[in-house]
Amino acid sequence: MKGLKIAVIGGGSSYTPELIDGVIKRTQELPVRQIYLVDIEEGKNKLKIVGNLVKRMIKKTGLDIDVNLTLKRAEAIKDADFVLTQLRVGGLAARARDEHIPLKYDVLGQETTGAGGFAKAMRTIPVLLDICKDIEELAPNAWLINFTNPAGLITETILRYTKVKAIGLCNVPIHMVKNTAKLLEVDSSRLQIEFVGLNHLVWGRKVYLDGKDVTMEVIDKLCDGASLTMKNIPDLNWDSNYLKALSMIPCPYHRYFYMTDELIAKMKKELESGEGTRADQVLKVEEELFEMYADESLDTKPTQLEKRGGAYYSDAAVSLISAIYNNKKEIHTVNVRNNGAILNQPDDVVVEINAVIDSNGAHPMTVGKLPPEINGLVSSVKAYELLSVEAGVTGDYNIALKALAAHPLVPSVKIAKLLLDDIIKENKEYLPQFE
Incomplete structure (x- = not known):
């Protein structure tokens, strides 16, 4: 098997040890020979700390993998087989602004959802397009995850x-x-969930245990107070009547749409009390993690990393890479063009759905029509996303305004305009397209 080169853009991220852990676990099926961790000048110190931990992790296993740390993105991308992007333009300080600004107007402030997610997208789009230019030129056959x-x-x-x-x-x-x-107190290998929707707006339409439909059993447990949340999302209980009527498993992020008023009140209270929003809390977690990473005796992924909300990232990312490389024809849940999988959504839009993965990429599995109780929300958020993509690429103020006004969590055009003006003002150095 030929040796693989993997380039990680945002290599100084606290998530990187999670990724390397996944590579180490799959060495029998994934012959990785080179890993390039690349970051920007501002992330130089973090890159060094994370990179040295990664080298210790690799050394402990005795694997023949060459780990390179670099600030030269082109060097990392050139002839790569896989490029992984895990970057945060503006760092956690920008994330904190994304969460704080909307709360001024009693609008939900969240890293990826609503106005906060819009701000993050506007900062990120120019950078990702620039990275893609490098891939087109230097590694045209690479897969970008x-x-x-x-x-x-x-x-x-x-x-x-x-x-x-x-x-x-x-x-x-x-x-x-x-x-x-x-x-359900079972091994996860026995479960299959039929996922359908959009990123951070995905539903488990059916849950199968050994091929048997156990969806309502899971819903009953959720109605009894069981939790399916994540570290980065408040663990509020679902309304049992609605959950049973829905007959699907909402992802943790649905709380932002289904419990908006409760979450806005909770976030404002935390901000005013000095506890801060999730970004403020993550800053403390990051400090602890990097202090651990800097310890030269550490040569494994620390369990504390799970506090970052990125648990299972390595399983998802590296198993996807392996499925492509080994032409496995496995089912993975990914973001990919719809291509007729959801009949009442356009073919050319990106959806989050189960897909068969082989060496040619992801082939979404047909699920028919979404029922009206979720199709309306999916269509609304997808309209916002399409407008946001256009705004992020063109820097057109009017399109950006239409994008925010279209989002179901933004209550009016007046508020949309106030949010947009604040976002542009507070992120000016990261928004060249709006100049």
Whole structure:
């Protein structure tokens, strides 16, 4: 087997040890020979700390993998087989602004959803398009696995505006599978969930245990107070009447749409009390993690990494890479063009859905029509995403205004305009397209 080169853009991320752990676990099926971790000048120190931990992890296993740390993106991408993007333009300080600004107007402030997600997308789109230019030129046959949030919207941008072979990835579906397995006290390998929707707006339409439909059993447990949430989302209980009527498993992010008023009140209270929003809390977790990473005796992925909300990322990312490389024809949940899988959504839009993965990429599995109780929300958020993609590429103020006004969590055009003006003002250095 020929040795693979993997380039990780955003290599100084605290998630990187999670990724390397996945590579180490799959050495029998994935002959990785070179890993390039690349970051920007501002992330130089983090890259060094994470990179040294990665080298210790590799050394401990005795694997013949060459780990390179670089600030030269072109060097990392050149002739790569796989490029992974896991970057955060503006860092956690920008994320904090994304969460704080909307709360001024009693609008939900969240990293990837609503106005906060819009701000993150506007900062990210120019950078990802630039990365894709490098891939087109230096590694035209590479697969881009995009983990950068908002993953669905960014993947939509890449597939519409570049020639790069890209698949979007999120750890929410695999998180739901693992947590549902714990709920049922079974091994996750026995479970299959039929996922359908958009990134961070995905439903488990059916849950199968050894091929038997156990969807309502899972819903009954959720109605009894069982939890399927993630570290980065408040664990509020679902309304049992609605959940039974829906007869589907909502992902943790649906709380932002189904419990908006409760979450806005909770976030404002936390911000005013000094506890801060999730970004403020993550800053503390990151400090602890990097202190651990810097310890030269550490040579494994620390369990504390699960506090970052990125649990199972390695399972999702590296198993996807292996499925492509080994032509496995496995089922994975990914962000990919619809291509007729959901009959009442356009063929050319990106959806989050189960797909068969082989050496030619992702082939979405047909699910028919979405029922009206979820199709309306999917259509509304997809309209926002398409407008946001266009705004992020063109820097057109009016299109950006239409995008925010279209989002179901933004209550009026007046508020949309106030949000947009604040977002542009506070992110000016990261928004060259709006100049």
